[in-house]
Amino acid sequence: MKLQAKIPEGSIQEKWTNHKETLKTVAPANRKHFDIVVVGAGLAGASAAAALGEQGYRVNVFCMNDSPRRAHSVSAQGGINAAKNYRNDNDSVNRLFVDTLRGGDYRAREANVYRLAEVSNLIIDHCVALGVPFARDYAGYLDNRSFGGTQVSRTFYARGQTGQQLLLGAYSALNRQVAAGNVTVRSRQQMMDLVTENGRAVGITVRDMVTGRITSYPADAVILATGGYGNMYYLSTNAMLCNGSALMQCWKEGAYFANPGFVQIHPTCIPVTGDYQSKLTLMSESLRNDGRIWVPAKKEDAAALREGKIRPSDIPDQDRDYYLERRYPAYGNLVPRDVASRAALERCDNGFGVNLSGRAVFLDFTHAIQTQGRKVIEEKYGNLFQMYEKITDVDPRKEPMMIYPAIHYTMGGLWVDYNLMTTVEGLFAIGEANFSDHGANRLGASALMQGLADGFFILPYTLPDYLAGLPRKSDQQGTSQAQGLMRDSVLRVKQTLALLAGMKGNKPVDYFHRRLGKILWEKVGINRTEEGMRQALPEIQALEEQWRREGGITGGIDTVNQELEKAIHLEDYFALAQLVIKDALQRKESCGSHFRTESATPDGDTLRNDELFQFVGAWEYKGPQTEPALHKEPLEFKYVKPGDRTYNG
Amino acid sequence: MDNNSNMHFVLKVWRQASPKAKGYFQTLPVDGISPDTSFMELLDIVNNRLVEQGQETIAFDHDCREGICGACGLYINGRPHGPDDEITTCQLYMRRFANGSTITVEPWRSAAFPVIKDLMVERKALDKILQAGGFVSVNTGAAPEAHNILIPHAKVEESMDAAACVGCGACVATCKNRSAMLFVAARVSSLALLPQGKPEAARRAKAMVKEMDRLGFGSCTNIGDCQAECPKGITVDHIARLNREFLYRKR
Numbered sequence: 017m018k019l020q021a022k023i024p025e026g027s028i029q030e031k032w033t034n035h036k037e038t039l040k041t042v043a044p045a046n047r048k049h050f051d052i053v054v055v056g057a058g059l060a061g062a063s064a065a066a067a068l069g070e071q072g073y074r075v076n077v078f079c080m081n082d083s084p085r086r087a088h089s090v091s092a093q094g095g096i097n098a099a100k101n102y103r104n105d106n107d108s109v110n111r112l113f114v115d116t117l118r119g120g121d122y123r124a125r126e127a128n129v130y131r132l133a134e135v136s137n138l139i140i141d142h143c144v145a146l147g148v149p150f151a152r153d154y155a156g157y158l159d160n161r162s163f164g165g166t167q168v169s170r171t172f173y174a175r176g177q178t179g180q181q182l183l184l185g186a187y188s189a190l191n192r193q194v195a196a197g198n199v200t201v202r203s204r205q206q207m208m209d210l211v212t213e214n215g216r217a218v219g220i221t222v223r224d225m226v227t228g229r230i231t232s233y234p235a236d237a238v239i240l241a242t243g244g245y246g247n248m249y250y251l252s253t254n255a256m257l258c259n260g261s262a263l264m265q266c267w268k269e270g271a272y273f274a275n276p277g278f279v280q281i282h283p284t285c286i287p288v289t290g291d292y293q294s295k296l297t298l299m300s301e302s303l304r305n306d307g308r309i310w311v312p313a314k315k316e317d318a319a320a321l322r323e324g325k326i327r328p329s330d331i332p333d334q335d336r337d338y339y340l341e342r343r344y345p346a347y348g349n350l351v352p353r354d355v356a357s358r359a360a361l362e363r364c365d366n367g368f369g370v371n372l373s374g375r376a377v378f379l380d381f382t383h384a385i386q387t388q389g390r391k392v393i394e395e396k397y398g399n400l401f402q403m404y405e406k407i408t409d410v411d412p413r414k415e416p417m418m419i420y421p422a423i424h425y426t427m428g429g430l431w432v433d434y435n436l437m438t439t440v441e442g443l444f445a446i447g448e449a450n451f452s453d454h455g456a457n458r459l460g461a462s463a464l465m466q467g468l469a470d471g472f473f474i475l476p477y478t479l480p481d482y483l484a485g486l487p488r489k490s491d492q493q494g495t496s497q498a499q500g501l502m503r504d505s506v507l508r509v510k511q512t513l514a515l516l517a518g519m520k521g522n523k524p525v526d527y528f529h530r531r532l533g534k535i536l537w538e539k540v541g542i543n544r545t546e547e548g549m550r551q552a553l554p555e556i557q558a559l560e561e562q563w564r565r566e567g568g569i570t571g572g573i574d575t576v577n578q579e580l581e582k583a584i585h586l587e588d589y590f591a592l593a594q595l596v597i598k599d600a601l602q603r604k605e606s607c608g609s610h611f612r613t614e615s616a617t618p619d620g621d622t623l624r625n626d627e628l629f630q631f632v633g634a635w636e637y638k639g640p641q642t643e644p645a646l647h648k649e650p651l652e653f654k655y656v657k658p659g660d661r662t663y664n665g
Numbered sequence: 666m667d668n669n670s671n672m673h674f675v676l677k678v679w680r681q682a683s684p685k686a687k688g689y690f691q692t693l694p695v696d697g698i699s700p701d702t703s704f705m706e707l708l709d710i711v712n713n714r715l716v717e718q719g720q721e722t723i724a725f726d727h728d729c730r731e732g733i734c735g736a737c738g739l740y741i742n743g744r745p746h747g748p749d750d751e752i753t754t755c756q757l758y759m760r761r762f763a764n765g766s767t768i769t770v771e772p773w774r775s776a777a778f779p780v781i782k783d784l785m786v787e788r789k790a791l792d793k794i795l796q797a798g799g800f801v802s803v804n805t806g807a808a809p810e811a812h813n814i815l816i817p818h819a820k821v822e823e824s825m826d827a828a829a830c831v832g833c834g835a836c837v838a839t840c841k842n843r844s845a846m847l848f849v850a851a852r853v854s855s856l857a858l859l860p861q862g863k864p865e866a867a868r869r870a871k872a873m874v875k876e877m878d879r880l881g882f883g884s885c886t887n888i889g890d891c892q893a894e895c896p897k898g899i900t901v902d903h904i905a906r907l908n909r910e911f912l913y914r915k916r
Contacts, residue, residue: 081728086728091734146800149825150821154818156816156818189803191800192796256727257728292699292710298731403756406756407756570715576782579712
């Protein structure tokens with residue numbers, strides 16, 4: 017199949033406006049005849065379900081948690097970008113567009129990124145109307161701060177809980193539609209299968225995580241809003257329920273998986289402390305507005321710190337290396353995430369790392385507290401300081417935070433066209449689940465923007481166009497065929513689960529997942545080499561074989577069984593891990609988060625190869641024992657010429 | 666293995682196979698624990714060892730493990746979220762416990778939160794309360810330019826204090842009346858403080874309180890345990906504001 021991105025004609029400023037004119041609509045009286053399934057209830061899923069409910073469609077929302085309010089969007093801390101230019105610092109839709117494209121190292125689709133920037137301001141307006149308590153100045157106007165990879169202040173925030181507040185906003189809009197009877201929320205359900213009929217999505221099959229019941233839900237369209245697959249690496253900033261299973265189910269039904277190798281590593285997370293650590297906690301990028309990152313300039317100081325002989329505050333300023341300010345003076349501590357992560361790794365690899373293991377750098381607020389006062393800093397970051405102190409038992413107001421990079425976000429996801437439809441007709445992917453807007457690296461405070469842009473302002477326009485083209489229900493042939501497909505799907509899922517539940521080895525799922533994560537972190541993490549990745553493939557296969565021999569799942573299938581839930585995800589991670597590596601192997605260039613050591617500038621920054629790799633790599637599933645096929649969507653840049661992505665001058 | 670993984674504990678964990686089944690405390694000794702282990706990770710370790718012995722694991726709710734999703738909620742040694750202030754259970758670390766001590770772990774106890782299994786309870790009632798009116802009735806696309814609504818700094822900060830609620834249910838679990846008053850007040854107050862939420866404020870307060878009563882939560886008798894155990898430090902001042910909203914409506 018040739019990839020049809022369906023990018024509209026016209027100038028980039030007019031594409032979305034013109035395109036909306038051409039999209040078909042559904043009359044209000046007819047909307048209630050359409051069943052829409054939304055999988056996932058984070059920012060993207062909740063906003064889409066609410067907006068579609070408002071229009072009058074019948075919407076079923078599925079989520080794994082007991083309530084949509086707990087979706088992982090809730091953990092986003094720092095903020096949400098918009099091109100309001102409230103600070104008069106020469107921001108504009110165009111500047112947000114260019115920053116995002118450049119931040120993604122010119123591996124995103126130009127038209128999609130422009131549209132994202134274009135609708136960004138509507139999101140702020142709507143969220144304010146929903147009652148999101150964004151930070152305000154004393155006159156009552158909205159406040160802003162800065163995030164990495166930009167030279168303007170365009171980030172709106174609600175303390176360090178912006179994701180929570182936006183999610184509660186979207187969730188409240190969702191609740192209003194539940195009360196109105198348009199939306200049904202089905203919680204504690206996990207998607208197990210996508211049902212397709214002649215290449216068209218006609219429903220999903222889910223497992224009730226309390227009773228184990230397997231049920232199929234027919235749908236006129238399926239919206240996948242299940243987030244990213246960062247948890248494949250075991251240790252990540254993702255919540256424990258985040259997983260890649262729904263993405264893989266859709267992949268196996270014909271949805272192409274785009275740029276799976278683009279995985280973001282966040283530079284400022286609390287470092288790993290023990291073997292049993294289950295997740296890594298992010299310390300918001302917003303902290304880099306006022307915090308300065310450094311390591312000792314002398315190796316002996318670093319060694320003394322590791323041994324606990326001196327404290328960070330004992331090291332005088334002239335003996336500190338503020339390496340981001342030194343290497344990237346124009347952006348300083350606010351370089352994009354991939355740049356900051358690599359720079360931290362470089363310092364630690366060279367012996368300047370600071371905690372027990374030597375795998376950490378400092379994020380220091382002493383200067384900020386001295387110049388701005390403790391009260392101001394506390395108001396901006398108080399909850400983050402509290403969180404850090406609870407975890408580490410160290411007060412970051414007195415001694416600098418210790419931080420280290422960790423897996424955070426996946427730019428890769430299901431391939432979608434301009435209408436956010438995947439290569440399976442009637443299957444749409446929104447938010448982190450799709451690949452479309454962030455290229456090879458996402459800028460800070462843009463995930464919330466994209467989730468809400470897709471859910472509130474893009475999908476509600478593009479989905480009706482698809483629905484309007486569907487045959488009328490009464491004329492539909494083959495409804496019984498669809499019912500048969502649903503029954504088959506239920507049977508298939510039951511067989512898979514029975515096999516899993518029959519695994520009676522004595523090693524728990526976590527044992528394997530932790531090992532898989534370690535392989536991936538080392539071989540397809542910050543630095544990637546041809547040799548390392550080629551070694552990783554057989555290691556993963558061997559681990560999967562060991563899992564089949566020695567893995568154990570206790571408990572039944574018709575009850576709450578969290579081991580079974582984890583096993584379902586682990587099985588998908590084995591396949592997904594190989595896909596990620598294959599994608600990273602084929603892309604013999606460095607761009608954004610994807611750093612092939614073979615392709616670097618003399619300064620150790622990414623070196624792109626636009627001649628050969630200016631494309632989206634979309635992978636097609638070809639069957640269980642067959643190699644997936646790579647399809648390329650060439651990227652054209654008419655408005656922004658891919659240039660240097662240097663942040664140093 | 667950490668060099669300092671030398672703590673040991675005896676866990677007394679509530680086990681209950683299903684909502685209607687009879688529950689009991691299971692005693693589980695656990696050793697080799699580092700003080701930097703979080704309470705959720707302690708349960709992970711215990712569960713992994715149960716799998717190694719072919720036994721069924723302990724079911725418990727958890728997700729973000731950084732104190733913001735509100736999924737986790739356990740009674741630990743008789744306190745919601747355990748022996749520390751302004752934390753959720755996932756932010757509790759084993760360094761807070763005396764080495765060798767016995768730790769009692771129970772699910773939330775409230776008629777409105779029936780036990781699903783072991784330490785997992787059903788909290789859909791909280792969603793239902795919010796569905797009764799915890800929103801601003803604005804359609805997507807209908808919003809005015811954001812700066813047309815000005816909100817003084819202090820007001821929005823106070824609104825944010827209340828909006829920080831994570832919906833964990835600790836306030837209900839700790840209340841002797843099993844009242845959800847602090848939960849309801851947090852949402853009502855957060856919106857009532859903002860101009861966007863004003864037009865519906867009185868109707869909202871009445872509808873949400875009515876739904877709370879219908880769902881079997883108790884009444885508030887101003888004890889204040891909820892404030893003491895709230896992981897986000899939400900105060901009973903917001904209950905006072907809820908009561909004011911409620912009274913205006915009655916008039």
